[in-house]
Amino acid sequence: MSVSPTDPPSLALRLVLALALCLLAGCAGLSPQQTQAVDAIVGQARPIDTDCDRADACARASELHELAGRAFAESTPGEPRHYTLLLDRGSDALLARIDLIRSATTAIDLQTYIFDEDDAGRFVLDELIGAARRGVRVRLLMDQLSALKRVETLAALAGVHANLQVRIYNPVLGRARITYPGYVLAGACCWRALNQRMHTKLLLIDGAIGITGGRNYQDDYYDWDAEYNFRDRDLMVAGPAARDMGDSFERYWNDARSVPVEHLSDVGRLLLREGVPALPAATPDQPARLRSAKAVADDPQLVRERLISRVLPVGHVDYVADPPGKDVRDGRLSPSSSALRDLILGARERVMLQTPYLVLSEPARAVFRELRRRESPPRVIVSTNSLASTDAFIAYALSYKYKRRYLRDYGFNIYEMKPFPEDAPIDLATTGAIGPDGQPPAPRPSRRVECDRNSAIDCAQARQRARQAARAATRPLAREFAALAFGSRRSNSPVPLQRAGLRMGLHAKSLVVDEAVGVVGTHNFDPRGDRYNTESMVVIRDPAFARELAASIDRDIAPANSWVIAPRDKPPVLSGLTYSVGKASEQLPVFDFWPRRYATSYEFRASPECPAPLPPDDPRFRDCYEPVGDFPEVALGLKSLLTRIFTAFGAGLAPIL
Template identity: 60%
Template structure:
């Protein structure tokens, strides 16, 4: 009976005081927001008094240089967090007609508030702005959402797939949603796009949150976007329109919690967002105003390319009709076809090495070819990842990855020594700089000021599990302090000729639950630049190499057989010895360059450093082993 009472209490807590609004009440709430919207426009000029934007001009140039059947594009890799933020500000300030923003996470921290401030400034000078955010990681304050819904006639915000007809859900509501509609709860809009005037688009891994721009004092993502100017933006615009018009995209003022706020309190004014680090915000805003800097750092490195393909799932992927849903899936099958077309080499970067059954079959077929291509994988270590449960699935299948698929795996370190990271932006100390401006990180994390408390990042990509218990998305403790970094980039290079940057983690979630998108560029120069970026992340100073551990002196065949049998069990994979472990490169006269794990001289140049290097073994390490043993069934949603 006590369990039943607890369940009833949970349902009451989830539903109490939050009954659905009637159709009339929704109309009334929408009317309140509509009537409150200002229609004052500060500029009557045709260009909306836009600032000169070198990046927007890059899109204009691409359009001018294009001809029927001969498209011209300019593509720019955005590896550095500050570059990614400056490029967004430059484009928003240069917008003359429209800005469409689509994202999974939009947080109310300094990065999120800065972008909102810039968007509202564009709105007031006459630019139409549309903002589409997934429900589970939308702005967290209902008051903020109500204010945005009522702000201006040029601004619209919609929430994608609002479970329980709300913009925000609490933990009890999440439990109720998981019980009533688990599949829908898992179906998220993971697509990301910033499109300005139909000329220039940005897509890739980054959301709108401090830790995607090196602004978090505790943990940041090593991420990557691609900026593209040229005719392909028409395909980006069409995909955005499909999402904007989808039945799952709901104007925020028509949702129960925001609508009730409007009915009870009226339309609130836009809040004053005090920045936690105003000097840092001012510095990046000033950098975006420096057009010479933007040209030198962002426009000049842009690579001229020909045809560019934008592949993206449609929102119909989330329809109940499975045949209709399957017809709306575009990213996964095209990416798999591209990978399987490789003849010489696949360079794959994903933060979470969890493969679908189809992907496993594909890599197995590729490895069984008479002359298989090399498959080189850059992914997170347990010390670097933001999702230790997801890492556990990768850890479970390392034998399969190395032996059956022929992967060469490099796991990113939490404290990379040479990475495209703006470390000074995090507030860390003891920084030295490499010639290209990247950080060389020998750091000590500064102590928090009196009365301040550090908090971990608020959201993570694995939305359906971020409400779960036992700190699913808290990182494992490490042996030393410092600002930690983890991979979040999703990229692919095929045969040093085709480069892909997008949102797909090459995992079952991307195949079955999330909507995804990617830019594909068949150009050797672009592929080379992207490949160099990924290889840098796999360099010994930034990553450990995964290889088979030394064979035991006796019964090595029996141990291997037991490992293989245990791995194939869906649960109770309790064999304590894994097939592979982590290795650290030991340079010297006999070892001048890093070697692949398959090289005969590998063990003479590499030292084993354990399964979980840098990790302070304890509770979460135990949990990793538990999920390795019992968590295989979570792979589809992880």
């Protein structure tokens, strides 16, 4: 009998593995006495005094925050009013967060999958601490697998102020951090628990205005990385829908899976051993960039120009969120997946779907098969990553495997993002890829280990310290999609390219139906989103908003930014046999080594005869486009070969990818 990826190990095996975990990873939790002692240590260390004695916690005036008051004042029970702001540009998304955090008067609730300790992450963290110290209640909820990487940081936050509380969602093994060996062993003993991650992302200010969407808290989500940044999208919503956001956050915060960070074994033992450590001062990689970001946030005119000027009023807004610990066995759909299904099935003319990972679950495939069977099916436009742009080449391999199905059976028009898009909403100046003079900055100091070459012991100790520092500076899951790390951070890094440059990868998750409904959220339209990850989204039934969102996706699929995926030209001989063998090979879960794939990438070539891009089903398509290969821009090497291998062997990984 075959075993599916979701079948748990036998009870005996799980017990043995659990014992091994406790011995190897020190996974024993805190005793009740230790927990009480930790609470006493933290309680004594937490300051209760604030820097402000005003009722508004010395909140800074904010036109963004004022939108919430306007929305509530203009709303009636039957006709709610909201103000929305699409945040396409990473620097604007960071600016909006900082502005709103500084404007908070009573409460800040932040829920996220990734919270890094790089420049952007520390910038936001320091702002949260500042808000707590001036009298705002701050609650920070992070998923375990990609929470702050240093146990010392988490221990410091446990005692930084009485107004700041930090919890970790679903801490497998009862720890804040798990190592690679612990991760592998946890997968063997606690497979389903390990896979149930909190992918929901929300920043809620005073229960009245929120930001949700694809972005985590890490440099590459805010155009702050010198090598690779995400093309992502958030949505700010001010008005009554914020109450639903608050209700959702409360469910997560009060769920048994959300554990105070000081009650986790590794953090708690550090507190018992050393007390509450001081939070080290931030040491940004690029201090000038941080100073510039703070200056922009302090300038009301710049906030008005970059954010307020683009605010759009809408009516009803739905916030759809999966419950904590969602369980979708027995064929059930979660609230987020069910909402997406209903919206897509309601399409009449066009569906625009943007996802970084085109790996569809069986329920999603059923939806698109149903659309395709209609007498006049809607056009389905898909914006996704190419192998050259993605940070998850294993996921791309599964998308590559099923191109024939997507194009022929479902009728998709697929556009894959280029790694160096010419017209992407990115602020080059904030990335660090160029200096103030327009040239690349000076290289960073070498990390070469310095030691006393006359002493083998000193050299060994120096190298050991360097290895420990390197491990502390990374985490098992460097990217959001890296459910499987395969032993190294490099496994989930982008593939090598034929030329150097500042690369971008798509991370936005959005949907537009008939330019009447727009959706911005966290769901990747993939099996993990259906089965394991908790997801959330904002649904707005407003033509003006839908057109704005559609225009944003249209920009991403323009020829300057994406390749078109279309069928290859038929071979001169045996074309029918070639197609049939390729189709049969695609159905195999393993050994899909057929070298000729159904589709390939095409580049638009403008000319007087081809003034504008065309869809792949236009009769003149091949007059205006030329094939550029299966993996354009990619340097042939190990990951290209691995992509082929996972195409052949990786179909069984779809549920966990």
